[in-house]
Amino acid sequence: xxxxxxxxxxxxxQASLDGILLGILFALIAYGMALQWGVMNIINIxxxxxxxxxxxxxxTMYLVGIHPxxxxxxSPIIMYFVGWALYKLVINKVVDRDxxxxxxxxxxIAIVMQQLMNFIFGADVVVAxxxxxxxMLFDNSVTLPNSKIFAAFISVLYAIGLVIYMKKxxxxxxxxxxxxxxxxxxxxxxxxxxxxxxxxxxxxALCGVAGALISITLTLHPYVGLPYTVRSFMIVIxxxxxxxxxxxxxxxxxxxxxxxxxxxxxxxxxxxxxxxLLVFILVYRRFKLSKKREYLK
Amino acid sequence: MxxxxxxxxxxxxxxxxxxxxxxxxxxxxxxxxxxLGAAVSLTGKYSxxxxxxxxxxxxxxxxxxxxxxxxVGGKSYKFxxxxxxxxxxxxxxxxxxxRLIKQDGVHYMLGPYSSGLTKAIAPVTEKYKIPMxxxxxxxxxxxxKGYKYLFAVLSPANQYLEVAIDLAxxxxxxxxxxxAQAFEQDAFSQDVRLxxxxxxxxxxxxxxxxxxxxxxxxxxxxxLAKVKATKPDVLxxxxxxxxxxxxxxxxxxxxxxxxxxxxxxxxxxxxxxxxGKNSEYALCASQWHKNLSYKDKFFGGGKKYDKDFKxxxxxxxxxxxxxxxxxxxxxxDAFERANSFDRDKVRDALKTTDMQTFYGNIKFGPGGQNVxxxxxxxxxxxxxxxxxxxxVAPTKWASxxxxxxxxxxxxxx
Numbered sequence: 227x228x229x230x231x232x233x234x235x236x237x238x239x240q241a242s243l244d245g246i247l248l249g250i251l252f253a254l255i256a257y258g259m260a261l262q263w264g265v266m267n268i269i270n271i272x273x274x275x276x277x278x279x280x281x282x283x284x285x286t287m288y289l290v291g292i293h294p295x296x297x298x299x300x301s302p303i304i305m306y307f308v309g310w311a312l313y314k315l316v317i318n319k320v321v322d323r324d325x326x327x328x329x330x331x332x333x334x335i336a337i338v339m340q341q342l343m344n345f346i347f348g349a350d351v352v353v354a355x356x357x358x359x360x361x362m363l364f365d366n367s368v369t370l371p372n373s374k375i376f377a378a379f380i381s382v383l384y385a386i387g388l389v390i391y392m393k394k395x396x397x398x399x400x401x402x403x404x405x406x407x408x409x410x411x412x413x414x415x416x417x418x419x420x421x422x423x424x425x426x427x428x429x430x431a432l433c434g435v436a437g438a439l440i441s442i443t444l445t446l447h448p449y450v451g452l453p454y455t456v457r458s459f460m461i462v463i464x465x466x467x468x469x470x471x472x473x474x475x476x477x478x479x480x481x482x483x484x485x486x487x488x489x490x491x492x493x494x495x496x497x498x499x500x501x502x503l504l505v506f507i508l509v510y511r512r513f514k515l516s517k518k519r520e521y522l523k
Numbered sequence: 524m525x526x527x528x529x530x531x532x533x534x535x536x537x538x539x540x541x542x543x544x545x546x547x548x549x550x551x552x553x554x555x556x557x558x559l560g561a562a563v564s565l566t567g568k569y570s571x572x573x574x575x576x577x578x579x580x581x582x583x584x585x586x587x588x589x590x591x592x593x594x595v596g597g598k599s600y601k602f603x604x605x606x607x608x609x610x611x612x613x614x615x616x617x618x619x620x621x622r623l624i625k626q627d628g629v630h631y632m633l634g635p636y637s638s639g640l641t642k643a644i645a646p647v648t649e650k651y652k653i654p655m656x657x658x659x660x661x662x663x664x665x666x667x668k669g670y671k672y673l674f675a676v677l678s679p680a681n682q683y684l685e686v687a688i689d690l691a692x693x694x695x696x697x698x699x700x701x702x703a704q705a706f707e708q709d710a711f712s713q714d715v716r717l718x719x720x721x722x723x724x725x726x727x728x729x730x731x732x733x734x735x736x737x738x739x740x741x742x743x744x745x746x747l748a749k750v751k752a753t754k755p756d757v758l759x760x761x762x763x764x765x766x767x768x769x770x771x772x773x774x775x776x777x778x779x780x781x782x783x784x785x786x787x788x789x790x791x792x793x794x795x796x797x798x799g800k801n802s803e804y805a806l807c808a809s810q811w812h813k814n815l816s817y818k819d820k821f822f823g824g825g826k827k828y829d830k831d832f833k834x835x836x837x838x839x840x841x842x843x844x845x846x847x848x849x850x851x852x853x854x855x856d857a858f859e860r861a862n863s864f865d866r867d868k869v870r871d872a873l874k875t876t877d878m879q880t881f882y883g884n885i886k887f888g889p890g891g892q893n894v895x896x897x898x899x900x901x902x903x904x905x906x907x908x909x910x911x912x913x914x915v916a917p918t919k920w921a922s923x924x925x926x927x928x929x930x931x932x933x934x935x936x
Contacts (some may be wrong), residue, residue: 237749244744323766345566350792360776369777371776444742444769493746494736
C-alpha cells in the first residue's frame with residue numbers, strides 16, 4: 227500500500243485525467259464488441275488483434291512518411307473490408323451456432339492474425355510518432371500528452387457518429403432490428419446475412435480507429451492484442467449490450483479504477499485489481515438476479 | 524485389413540524405428556563434421572532476436588570452418604548445426620531439445636534465445652549430460668541450480684545495471700542516492716532488480732519507488748507521475764523492448780525530469796531510431812559494443828566483426844549476435860583442449876575455459892556464468908537528428924564522457 231497519492235493531491239488530478247482519457251479509448255473498442263455481441267451473439271476473441279492490425283496500418287503509413295494520425299481515417303476503411311472478409315470466410319459458418327463454437331472460431335482467427343502480423347511486421351515492438359507535444363496544467367505538475375487528448379477526442383467523435391448512423395440510416399435500423407429479433411427481421415425482409423457482414427465490418431473498423439490511436443499513444447507488438455480483448459469484454463459485461471452511454475461510463479470508470487489501483491495498491495496489482503472488480507461485479511449481478519427471481523416466484 | 528497384415532505392419536515399423544534410432548545415435552561426429560544442435564525462435568514473439576542468434580551462430584560456423592576448423596586428435600573437423608524452430612515456446616523448446624538429443628543424436632548443444640527458453644532446455648541437457656554453451660539466457664536462476672553442463676558466455680542479469688548505481692553514487696560525490704525503479708514481472712527483469720537492490724544496499728542508497736509492471740501493461744503514466752512527484756536521483760527501467768519504448772515515449776510526453784535514466788534493451792528496441800532525440804541521455808546496459816578492444820584470431824576485433832556481419836547479413840550486429848558467435852569460439856577452444864569427443868572430457872575442458880574473444884573475456888564461474896566480462900553502459904547521444912550509442916562506462920572502455928545530469932525538458936530543444 228502506498229499513500230503517496232494522498233500526500234500529493236495533484237497526483238489525483240493526473241491519475242483521473244490519465245484514467246479517463248485511456249478509458250474513452252477502451253470504451254470505443256468495447257462498443258464495437260458490444261455491438262457485435264448484441265447483433266450476432268458472438269464474443270470476438272480476436273477483438274484485440276483487430277485493434278493491433280489497425281495500429282500496424284497506421285504504423286505502415288508512418289513508415290512511408292504519412293502522418294500516423296491519418297490512420298484514423300485510412301485504417302477503419304481497410305479494416306472494414308478485413309472484417310467483412312473475415313465474416314464471409316469464417317464467421318458466417320458459425321454465426322447461428324453455439325456461442326462456444328464462435329469463441330473457438332474467433333480464437334483461431336486471433337492466433338492466425340498474430341502469426342501473420344508477426345510474419346509481415348516482425349516481432350519488434352514499434353511506435354509511431356505524432357509529435358503532438360504536451361499540454362501542461364497547474365504549473366507543469368500535471369502533464370497530458372496531446373496524443374492522448376487527440377485519441378479521446380477522435381474516439382468520442384466516432385462513437386457519436388456511430389450512434390447517429392445506427393439511429394438514422396437504413397442499415398443502422400436493420401442492424402438494430404436484427405439485434406432485437408433476427409428471425410422477425412428476416413421475415414420482414416431484412417437481409418440478415420448482409421447485416422451480419424456489415425456489423426462485423428463496422429466492429430473491425432472501430433478496432434482500426436482504436437488501433438491507429440494506440441500506435442501514437444502506446445506501443446504495438448503482434449502479441450499484445452489479448453489485454454484489449456479482455457478489457458473490452460469486462461467493459462461490456464459491466465455495461466450490458468447495446469447501451470453506448472453505459473459503455474462509455476464503464477470504460478472511463480475502468481480507466482479511473484486502474485489508475486487509482488496503480489497508485490494505491492502498487493503497479494503490480496493494477497491488472498489484478500481489475501480482475502477482482504470483474505469478479506465482484508459478476509457476483510453482485512448474480513445476487514441481484516437471484517433476488518429478482520425469488521420475487522417472481 | 525486383416526489382423527495378420529496389421530501385425531506385420533506394426534512389426535516392420537518397429538524394426539524400422541529401431542534401425543533409425545540406431546543409425547542416428549552416432550551423429551555427434553559425422554565424417555569430418557562435429558554436429559551441434561540448437562533450438563532457436565525463428566517464429567513467434569522472439570523471432571527477431573532468434574534470427575539474430577541464428578545469424579551469430581552461422582557467422583561463427585562459417586568463419587571457424589574456413590579458418591582451419593577444429594583440430595582434434597591431429598585431424599581437422601568442421602562445425603555443423605542442426606536447427607529447429609522452437610516457436611518462442613518453452614514447452615516446444617524442451618521437446619526439441621529431447622528430439623535433438625534422442626533422435627538426431629546430438630551430443631553438444633547451443634542455447635536458444637531468452638532466459639525463459641534456456642530455463643526450459645537446461646533440465647533436458649542436464650538429464651542427458653549434454654554440454655550446452657548458451658549465449659542468450661542471462662537470468663540469475665540459471666546459475667544457482669547447480670547445473671553441471673550449462674555454460675553461459677554472457678554476464679548474468681543481476682549485473683546489468685549495478686554499474687549504473689555505482690555511477691550515480693560517484694556523480695553524487697560518493698553520497699548515497701535516491702532510486703526510483705520500475706521492472707517488468709518476468710524472470711529477467713526481476714533479476715536486474717535484484718542487482719539494483721544489492722547495489723543500493725552496498726552504497727547505502729534508498730529505493731523510493733519500486734514498481735513492478737505487469738507483463739500486459741504498456742502504460743507507465745502512473746509510475747512516472749510518482750517519479751515527478753518524488754524527484755529521485757536516478758530512474759531505472761527494465762521491461763524488455765516494450766518497457767524501454769514505453770518509458771522513453773511517456774517520459775518525453777510527460778516531461779519527467781530525472782538527472783539519470785538507466786535502462787536495458789535500448790539497442791534491441793532501436794531506441795535511438797524509433798524515438799530519436801527524445802531518447803537522448805538514456806543510459807543503457809549492454810553485453811557488448813563494437814568499440815570494445817577485445818580481440819581474437821577469427822573475427823579480429825569488434826569493429827571488424829561489425830563490418831563483416833553487416834556485409835553478410837545487411838544490418839549491424841546487435842549484441843545478441845555477437846554473443847552467439849562467441850559461443851562457437853568457446854566450443855572450438857574446448858574441443859581442442861579436450862582433444863577428444865568424449866562428452867565429459869569436453870565438459871571438463873569447458874569448465875576450465877579462460878580465453879579472450881572479440882566479444883570479451885570468457886571464464887566460467889561455478890554456476891556456469893561468465894565471470895570474466897563486465898557489463899558496459901552506453902549513453903544515447905544525438906547530433907542533429909542522428910543519435911548514436913556511446914560507451915561511457917566502465918572507464919577502461921569508455922569512448923565518451925558520461926553526460927550528467929540530464930538537462931531539464933524545458934531546456935532541451
